[in-house]
Amino acid sequence: MRRRHTALAAAMSLGLLTACGGDGGSGSGDGASGATLELWVMEGTYPDTGSYFEDLKAAFEEETGARLNYQLVPWDEAHDKFTTAAAGDTLPDVSEIGTTWVPEFADAAIVADMSDWIEDDGLSGDLVEGLQQAGTVDGQLYGMPWYAGIRALFYRADVFEEHGLEPPTTWDELLEVGLQLKDLEPDMIPYPVPGSSEHSFYPYLWGAGAEIAVEDGDGWTSTINSPEAVEGITFFTELATEHGLSVAAANTWTEADSLQSFQDGQAAMIVNGAWTVGNLLNEDESWDGKFGVLPMPGKDGGISPSFMGGSLVSVIEGSSEPELAWELVKLMTTGDFADRWSEETGFFPGQQSLLAEYSTSDDPYVAPFAEQMSEGGKLLPVTEKFGAVQAEQVVQQMLLAILSGNKDVQTAADDAAAAMDRIFQE
Template identity: 30%
Template structure:
């Protein structure tokens, strides 16, 4: 599954990012070639060149060959590669690991992750989906998640002097902001990733794993409480009930200047400012508030893990490259250069001074991934969560609608329907 959340996170660098499905060769002097598939726009040419030069200087027998892949159609392409002519390292979306692990084509990286990579300190939203039945197949590389982007001028005019730290404070502030021709918040009715965070805060799940028997869980009291909060917040603006954040693009709506808040990745600010240069310097960021001030709200973590195929020609050398990319040195370079969240909370200090990324890193400590089922892609392809949200926002009975959506999720996770 493509992690669409990253689209906003890379907005600032996409104009100079790697293009096409070509390759970037190394110096050509190595005795062995390590082939690495990276996804388009994940890193800048500058980062990749710096890493390649440094790594090949330290490992003169190795030549790095980076091949850039498109997100579209990547699932079948990776599965095909795992069966035969596999590269040595592949970057995959964090929520894709379960699907690839089910194929039996991934190398067990548990030993390396425990011994050399400090796995006890990884962001849970990257580490958990990389681990299947206690085996670590995916090594966390980088993350991105949603924050609240707000219009400082509208906050000041409404007398909201500080950003909210709790849900209650958030509702109170948004009610004050929702006046005099302004929307307190623009929240589309089908922004299900945001709903997921509210459900997790309540102790609920999108789906539960009962020994491999996955069942939809939107109809639990906890999940219903998360939907109730979503409904309360969404009503404090004019977001559509029957569309997601891309229809229309919420950045376009925010750029009109009469919206106080949206929930998006910090990179969306660049798109907003391109649409409306008058908003430059007026945008701020804060983590999605939690139920108490002790911690921010839960968020969906998008990002990438690194995997090593069993059939890779250079498995050992590939693992060494993974270790380097996941190391503190190159995590720091990547986070600063790309405005990503590094793979460990202990490295959050490296992006201090970048207000948006710092807010994102704070929220990432409460990051989660979607249910770790190899069939979850089927759920997202049909996505019964979206019409469920619309039905509730348009007056449907929450319990009834949640039960129907949960039954459909159960069928999709079972591979039927």
């Protein structure tokens, strides 16, 4: 079916950058061309994976005459699976690739340079800028943008309305309304501060005008201990340590734990992703109207940046059917299948032409995320080294040390910066 380079495993030492996580499946069929493509996609992004990928498989086989086998891979297993497959010469022909994996996989010759295909088919001018930037290394594009997700502020609209509270638009307002909720709703958690969720924290770092790290010559240097960064870290952690808007249990919560607390009626405000709206409404229709979403409040107004993550679909370097693989990539990332993916998952499409509809939506569960993405979407440091930073949970360890009282903010930030710099220099 395919052959590729071996001896890549040593180059792949960076950790998984989590995003989402469902059930596996595979197709079969007799393609007239005799060719068979293998596709990997990440498990759990789409709740109804079976129908979507079976329909994709049928359409691809009808269009090309080739066979398509697909496999759903859990996000938390995917990085190791790539490493093992690279060493064993068993990588697929096409795979979903998380945006934060691209620098590493390009460096390790896992993903193919797709720039010419994208350009020749007239697609380069219609790509969502953030996803295109995330997929580009040294001027070459290593994946076709598929979908993007972004986080914003969820709040209990029914509780706010009951008490005549206004959703916050600044950091001071966020603190003020949290303190009011603390008194008005003593059985609720006004604002859980999840110490194991880096993405819930970054809006405060970036909102203070700081960066996680910056390019320094041919490498990167951490700036997570800069004065601006310390200001953002301090505001975020003091919501718990000084103002009591959180609970001790949340010190180790992940983003999923925060969402669960919101679903259980415990949390009044949380940071979470656009893709979770559908989960809330599908699991319990009574949620409709009980919660609202707004872009992340800026320090003094406007919007604090939020991490824009997502995925590309890449042709794997060494596929024996590269042109056919590109046809599969196009089928997934453009036209009806791309539009259907966005409609049914709550993620935004990777093409500007498809995104335009969402940008002008008046849906209260769509418009805030579209605004956040267009005005406040931000990427993590685009370096293959940042995967190791996340694998070591450097940011989470910093937050936990502060929230638990083991370190003051500046010390914890200095230690985090030192850990990042060590990784960047390895």
